[in-house]
Amino acid sequence: MRFQPTARIEVLTNRYNNARTGWNQYETSLHTGNVNAQHFGRLFDREVEGDIYAQPLIRRAVRIPGAGLRDIVYVATSSNRVYAYDAESPAASKPYWRVGQEVFGPPVLRSEVTDLDPPDSYHNFSSAIGIVATPVIDPATNTLYVAAKSKSNDRQQFRLHALDLSTGREKREMGSPVVLSATSQGTGSGAENGTVRFTPRKLLNRPGLLLAGGVVYLAFAGHSDGEPGRDFHGWILGYDARTLRQVAAVCTTPDGAQGGIWQSGTGLASETGEDGKQVIYAAVGNGDEKGRNLGQSILKLGPAPGMELQRRFTPADAALMNEKDLDISAGPVLIPNTRYVAACTKDGRCFFAERGTMELRQDLQAGEDSAGSNMAPNVHGAPVVWRDANDSVFLYVWSEEDYLKRYRLDAGLFVLAGRSTMMAPAHSMPGGILSVSSNGSKAGTAVLWASLPASGDANNDTVPGVLRAFDASDISRELWNSEQEPRRDRPGMFAKFCPPVVANGKVYLATFAEPGRANRLAVYGLLKPPNEY
Numbered sequence: 001m002r003f004q005p006t007a008r009i010e011v012l013t014n015r016y017n018n019a020r021t022g023w024n025q026y027e028t029s030l031h032t033g034n035v036n037a038q039h040f041g042r043l044f045d046r047e048v049e050g051d052i053y054a055q056p057l058i059r060r061a062v063r064i065p066g067a068g069l070r071d072i073v074y075v076a077t078s079s080n081r082v083y084a085y086d087a088e089s090p091a092a093s094k095p096y097w098r099v100g101q102e103v104f105g106p107p108v109l110r111s112e113v114t115d116l117d118p119p120d121s122y123h124n125f126s127s128a129i130g131i132v133a134t135p136v137i138d139p140a141t142n143t144l145y146v147a148a149k150s151k152s153n154d155r156q157q158f159r160l161h162a163l164d165l166s167t168g169r170e171k172r173e174m175g176s177p178v179v180l181s182a183t184s185q186g187t188g189s190g191a192e193n194g195t196v197r198f199t200p201r202k203l204l205n206r207p208g209l210l211l212a213g214g215v216v217y218l219a220f221a222g223h224s225d226g227e228p229g230r231d232f233h234g235w236i237l238g239y240d241a242r243t244l245r246q247v248a249a250v251c252t253t254p255d256g257a258q259g260g261i262w263q264s265g266t267g268l269a270s271e272t273g274e275d276g277k278q279v280i281y282a283a284v285g286n287g288d289e290k291g292r293n294l295g296q297s298i299l300k301l302g303p304a305p306g307m308e309l310q311r312r313f314t315p316a317d318a319a320l321m322n323e324k325d326l327d328i329s330a331g332p333v334l335i336p337n338t339r340y341v342a343a344c345t346k347d348g349r350c351f352f353a354e355r356g357t358m359e360l361r362q363d364l365q366a367g368e369d370s371a372g373s374n375m376a377p378n379v380h381g382a383p384v385v386w387r388d389a390n391d392s393v394f395l396y397v398w399s400e401e402d403y404l405k406r407y408r409l410d411a412g413l414f415v416l417a418g419r420s421t422m423m424a425p426a427h428s429m430p431g432g433i434l435s436v437s438s439n440g441s442k443a444g445t446a447v448l449w450a451s452l453p454a455s456g457d458a459n460n461d462t463v464p465g466v467l468r469a470f471d472a473s474d475i476s477r478e479l480w481n482s483e484q485e486p487r488r489d490r491p492g493m494f495a496k497f498c499p500p501v502v503a504n505g506k507v508y509l510a511t512f513a514e515p516g517r518a519n520r521l522a523v524y525g526l527l528k529p530p531n532e533y
Contacts, residue, residue: 008504011058012137014208014267015382015435015499019334022384022499027437029505029526031445035469037484039526042491043506044090046521049100050079050107051126052495052510053265055134055208056521057144058087058503062165064096072096072165073508074137075521080104080130080148084168085521087506097168103177104130104161105150112156113201113223122224123460126512134208134267136216138241143171145216145241147180147205156201160216160239175244180218182237182246186254186292189231196254202232204260208267213278214241215248215304217268221260225286225325230257234284234295236268238304248304252295256288259295262329264380264430265497269332269341271355278303279310279355281334283343285327289318296321298332298343298351300358311358313351321345330382337393338409348377348399352414362413367399371426377402380430380497384448386472389441394472396448398432400424404450406475420475424452429459430496436472437502446472447479449500451491451509454483458496462512465494467524491522 009016009026016024034040054076061069062084073087081100086092101107107130114122135146144163149156162176163169170176182198190196203220210217215238222232238248252259261268261282269281280301287295296318300311321327328351331343335352340361344350348367353360367377377399386394393409394417404420424431431452438446448470456463467489471477482489495510502508506525513519 008060010060010139011501011503012139013211014055014134014265018210018212018270019336020266020269020382021333021336022382022435023386024435024437024502025440027445027502028439030437030447030502031439032447032471032479033444034526035447035479037480039528040480041485041524041527042489042522043525044523046073046075046083046085046523047518048075048077048083048521049081050077050128050130050519051512052077052519052521053132053498055498056501056508056510057135057137058501059137059139059165064166067096070096073521074135074144076131076135076146077519078107078125078130078132079128080107080150082131082144082146082163082168099163099168103170104148105152108149108151108156115228116224116226117228124223126462133205133218134265136209136211137165138211142166145209145211147209147218149200149205158200158205160218160244162244174242178239178244180237182235182249184249184251184254186251188233188253188255189229189257196233196251198235199232202227203235204262206262206265208265210268210270210280211241212270212280213303215239216241217280219261219268219282221262221285222258225258232258232260234259234261234287236261236282236307238307248307250301250307252284253287253293255291256293256295259287259293260285264330264382266331266382269334271334280307281332281341283328283331285329286322286325289314296327298328298341298353298358300355313353313358313360315351321347326376330379333383333385335385335393335395336387337391342383344379344383344397346376346378348379350379350383350397364407364414366397366405367402369401370403370423371401373401373426375401378429378431381433381499384434384436386436386438386446387441388446388473389443396434396436396475398424398434398450398452400429400431401426402431404432404470404475418475420470420478425455428453428455428457433497433499435500435502438472448472448475449502449507451494451498451500453494458494462493465491465511467491467500467507467509489524492517492520
């Protein structure tokens, strides 16, 4: 199918859509001819307090009191703050509104979320753990849904908030905020009298929020697989988008342990089934996988309220994957023009299961130890997809210590169709976090964007980042990178797992704090209007 879109895009959810493709197919300004150091670069920054783990979101023509209609970029941080900034004008440097700890409460310190025994310690966050998951926007009700971890009377909790897009006002008429809680019948870790409970202290809300069929879905994993006794469980909770009343609660390991859903930040995926009802997909990490336990699996679930398990795919070597901490770490992604759902792992494999039966169709070794470091080639950036003018489907993966790779769907299987000339840094996690933009299927418009460490290991440290752009039709051709004009374009510190957001001629890149400077959202674009080239 060929199409040439002209509409400006809104980014209302993680990775552009509920299929989580990572593909903006409505980009009419940026293309392979003008993404270069002469024409493209950093335009302005937006300062925030706290690290930006959550992907920024963009809503067009928001009516701002006293300012009229404005395109807004919403930025949430781990310090429990949300900012509404002008998405277009470099001169509009102050937020139109900001909501902070007076609404969300104080974030939790990283030292307070695990019981790891010395010398083990938890360093996956620099300090505060507040808003981590990408929020979601409901344009029908002008609402931003945000999940925040906080402390209240020395007790940790998660709360789901519904904020007005125009003002940041808490929508108390919708029941906002609501404290998250849940129970499940089971005999698993921590069960009491046959009941497993949702335990906020041990849990992390990492995947982006999903809005589907009038329900807001949230997913949870543990902070650390090394938690003594493995005493946490994965959860999916669902809340009515209009009332914030809980309508679903699923524990992934009711008779076992672990089974966290973290997905390297990718949101739960969804589509409308043949019966007109929503189908939900989740990628579950390390955990017990026998009987009612759903660890180390790709799940196909019915919608709230039942969220019954319809099908699942569990690798034949799931027990070995659990033993070696090689869990399903990225995805799920619903591949367009196919019936496949994809998810990738810490040993560099990408599984493609048929969405009807959840039977495996391909086990693709997408990541390799190209650096020769003997580290597993983790895939943390979920694959992104693009479809060209010939309806050929391409998939892109950049595992750690490996080359960026491009695969083409050929007779139902993905086959290697190119790679970059440079690798992700050696001895470094997490590889490349990707997005792709194009003007539909128009030739010469598809750009593959990658955020990754410039050097150093971002697993437990804050390290410098780099933004790169490639011709999506030939990824051996790098178009631009932020080190070509470093004084102008260097982004700062790498934001772990947060993809570049491409929208309406601009690229929004989250960063972490660097010594002596505030956290920033870096905004890139054309240095002059397109018609001046």
